[in-house]
Amino acid sequence: MSSFLRLAALTLFLWLAHAGLSPVLAQSSALRGRVLDEQGNPVSNASVVLQTREAGVRLSAVSGADGSYAFEGLAGRDYIVEVEALGFARVTRRLTVGDPADITLRVDGVSDTVVVTAAGAPQTVDEVSKAVTVIDRQEILDRNEYALHEILRTAPGIQVLNNGGPGAFTQLRTRGLRPDATAILYDGLRFRDASTTQGDATSFMSNLNFVDFGRVEFLRGSGSSLYGTNAVGGVVNVVSSTGGGPTTGSLQLEGGGLGLFRGRFQLQGGLAQDRFTYSFATTHLNVTRGVNGWTPTRSTGVQGTLRYDFTPNISLTGRVNASDDFVALQIGPTTSGIPAANFPTTGVIPARFLPSDQVRRLMSGVPASQIVWGDTTVIPNRQDPDNRRTSDFAMGAVIFNHIINPVVSYRVAWQRVHTARVFQNGPGGFGFQPVTSNVLNYVGDIDTVDARVNLQPTRWLTFTAGYEFEREAYFDRQDNRLPDPRRRVDVQTNISQNAHAGYFQAQFRLLEDRLQLSLSGRTQGFRLNRPTFLATGTTNAYANVQLKAPPRAFTGDISASYLIPTSKTKVRAHVGNAYRAPALYERFGGGFFNNPVTGLVNFTPYGDPFLSPDRYNSFDGGVDQYFFRDRLQVGLTVFYTRVVQITAFDSSGVLNPATDPYGRSSGYINGSGGISRGVEVSFNARPTATLTLNGSYTHTSAGTDRDVSVRGFFRIFGVAAHTFTLVANQAIGKRFNVNFDMVAYSGTYASLFAVNRSRAFEVPGFVKADVMGGYTIPVGNDRSLRVYGKVENMFNRRYFTGNGWLAPGVVGTGGVAFQF
Structure with a gap:
């Protein structure tokens, strides 16, 4: 870390030198302007939001x-202004203190938005x-x-794999890479x-x-230099609602198919002329039946943000996010x-699924010999009556921002x-099941401290x-609950590690801001x-490791x-390398089993x-083009x-217990990699003031260097070569709104x-289309009732x-949302 310490010392020196030599820069300034329409007329009651580079002072x-607005007592140099008014497209601009700050709104055109994730700081499009x-709140x-995952499924470059409806295990795969190659952030801080x-x-x-999302941003491509581990193929950043303004809120209740009930309450506002702002929401989801009536799930979540501005240049933000969940699991x-005889001896096998009536017969206890198999090659997921998962997470963050002067x-x-997470499984169900109900308990904790200095010596x-300092800890307990003391397995594992990181970023705006460069x-x-490790009758394979x-x-x-x-044409290119740090389980994890001869517990290290960290090199380049007076992008x-290199679980015989330092016959190794390449095409359109359209097409070709799963097969499992998405939203008059969205996947391999x-x-592809309609009824000043169905x-x-x-068949839901 010596190089980073020298860099930090140099940064501090420049700050002190600048503060000492240029005290005038510490003086505060103002940003004043007007909001106008295209004819130059003032637009009143427009929302004007000012953000600093760190998005903390807002x-x-x-x-x-x-049409006038003003922000006083500013110490920074550049700010991003986001302006929104009823009946106009949203506009974002970067403004410099002292320059003209008038903003012109247009009735038509694609709305602008502030983007944070691409550079770790607010930027205009x-x-x-x-x-x-960017998928906004509206x-x-x-x-x-x-x-x-449902919000993200219409974005280009991402594919969603859901194992059987609400609450079931779900994966995101970005650009054909593994699920662990996509980082999830909340307000720029990692969640894992x-x-x-x-x-x-x-x-x-x-x-x-x-719960309380302001918007969701999805960065496609490497992002490890900014966001660390897992930011390989993409970064999903959930930006929380920030609150502010007069107190507003909503109450939503809905119910329908799958035995679904959902309630959501949200409240936001500001006090003392928005020096104190808040936003809070809670939601409860209860699905009593689920897919084919046997996968109930429940989820209760809260999310909230509080911010206090000591001055226009100093703020303290607190954020919480928590969820408590339950889901009944299925047999895969x-x-x-x-x-x-149904399986060909060579080549890829077509996945032909057992019909639903025969699946129900199997679950009712009909012997396999009496099932009408036809040309079936796969039995889909079935009920496991005593297999369940309970889980919860809780996140808390405190963020302090300070703009000292226009430079620092x-x-x-x-x-x-x-x-x-707690897994419980009993003897009920089909296939291999435990003798009695067992329990697996997993607990993780990650503490992260991040400190950064921003310098803007010139415009x-x-x-x-x-x-960044990060401490993570892992705990698990595995108990098979067998009554025989010689066969009882009850083991506990505690693992932890610390990580230190230093990082930098330089952003250049050149040629009158036409050229943007980031390093x-x-x-x-x-x-x-x-x-x-605590276990009976076994030894710790890592006890003597130096x-x-x-x-x-x-x-x-x-x-x-x-x-x-x-021509409103933007040409862009992005090249970088990225990494994923091995998990604590991949470093020290193991499996425990009961030796049938001795009756004692044996430990198998994995x-x-x-x-070494997984390593990736990536490149992407593209063009963004506006047409028809910004109505189409x-x-x-x-x-x-x-x-380049990826952590893989190997059981092919590469590991030899006689030569492996941990006595493993199978386990995690730094394996070979592969290649994923393709093309993404997307569009956003606003043909009229009441119609918005967006969609995408993605082609992905992903393969491995080694046939690690199936001999002679090098394609990545679960990745569709072709995906297509479409979202259309039409307002009909002032009260009625219709939304249609669709995703289509080509076939995948399993x-x-x-x-x-x-x-x-080979699993066949599919098309899933949803339609939503809502009617809004005014019920007083600034209050309305929206009745909707989906x-x-x-x-079907x-x-x-x-x-x-x-996946679920046709599902209908309906509800009401009261806005106040």
Whole structure:
């Protein structure tokens, strides 16, 4: 870390020198302007939001009768202003203190938005040099989505694999990469589960529900230099509602198919002329039946943000987010019991799923010999009556921002993420089941402290340097609850590690802001703490390991864009490398089993404490083009990702217990990688003032260097080669609104065990279309009642995701939302 300390010392020196030599820069200034329409007439009651580089100091105002607005006592140099008024497209502009600050609104055209994730700081759309998709709060409400993965499913470059409806295990796959290659952030701070196998957010993806989101940003491409581990193929940033203004709120109640009930309450506002702002929401989801009536789930969540501005340049923000969840688990798709003659001896096997009536017969106890198999090759998911998961997470963060003068600002943030999951499974159900009900308990904790200094010595250069400390801890307990003391397995594992990272970013705005250039880098080191194991009749394979620091992770990132104002064309390119730090389980994890001969507990180690981080190199480039007076925006992106090295679980015989330092016959190794490449095409359109359209097409070709899962097969499982999305929203008059959205996936491949070996299966693609309609009834000043209905999978397609998980059929819901 010596190089980073020298950089920090230089930063501090420049700050002190500048503060001492240029005291005039510490004086505060004002930003004043007017909001006008295209004819030059003033627009009153427009919402004007001012953001600083760190998005922590956020001021709001409302334009007066003459369209004027003002922000006083500002110490910074540049700000982003976001202006929104009823009947106009939203506009964002970067303004410099002292320059003219008039904003012109247009009735038509695609709305602008502030983008944070691409550079870790607020930017206008013109400034973004990377591929980013923004899904704003209004679209989320218009589509009436309640889960983060449902919100994201219409974005280009991402594919969602859901194992059987609400609450079921869910994966996000960005640009054909593994689920652990997508980082999940809340307001720029990582959310991940330290106790899961890959240390990512996948274990909780099904429970990340819409509570108090302001918008969702999706950065496609590497982002490790800014956001650290897991930011490989993409970064999903949930931006919380910030509150402010007069007190407003909403109460939403809905119910319908699958035995679904959902309630959501939200309240936001500001006090003391918005020096204190708040936003809070809570939601409860209860699905009593689920897919085919056997997968109930419940989820209760809260999310809130408080911010206090000591001055226009100093703020303190607190944020909380928590969820408590339950889901009944199912038996996964299988080939067990299907006649061997149904499987060809070579090649890829077409996935032909057992009809629903025969699945019900199997579950009722009809012997396999009496099932009408036909040409079936896969039995889809079935009920497991005593298999369930309870889980919860809690996140808390405190962020302090301070703009000292136009040159120097800094931010200090602390966050804690606590996760816990309990699995219980009993003897009921089909296939292999435990003798008695057993319990698996997993707990993870991550504390992160991040401190960064921002320098803007000139208008065209912004430099950021930061330090991050992270401590993560893993605990698990596995208990098979067998009554025989010689066969009882009750083991506990405690693991922890510390990580230190230094990073920097330099952003250049050149050629009258037409050229945007960003350079960033990051280094992260790890320090392992000795794990502890408690178990009966076994030894710890890691007890005598001489712990040393695992290999460090180094990343670098360069992006650039050039805007041609006359044609409204932006050309961009982005190249970088990224990493994923091995999870604590991958370093020290193991399995425990009962030796049938001795009756004692045996420990089988799987981990390697000195695994190197997964490494990726990636490039993407593209063009964004506006047409028809900004009514249509089209984006084209070509991407290429080389997986240099990836952590893999190997049981092929590569590991030899006689030579492996931990006595492993199978476990985690640094394996070979692969390649993922393709193209993303997206569009946003506003043909009329009442109609908005957006959609995308993505082609993905992803493969591995080794046939690690199925001999002779190199395609990535679960990745569709072609995806298409479409969202259309039409306002009819002032009160009625209709929304239609659709996703279409081409076929994918899955790995299943068939006739004594792993085989590749081809799973058919599918089309899922939803329609939503709502009618708004005014019930007083600033109050309204919205009555709505939604039909999901409106064509009632029977389709399967992953390796054969049945998705819900047609589902209808209805509800009311009271706004006040």
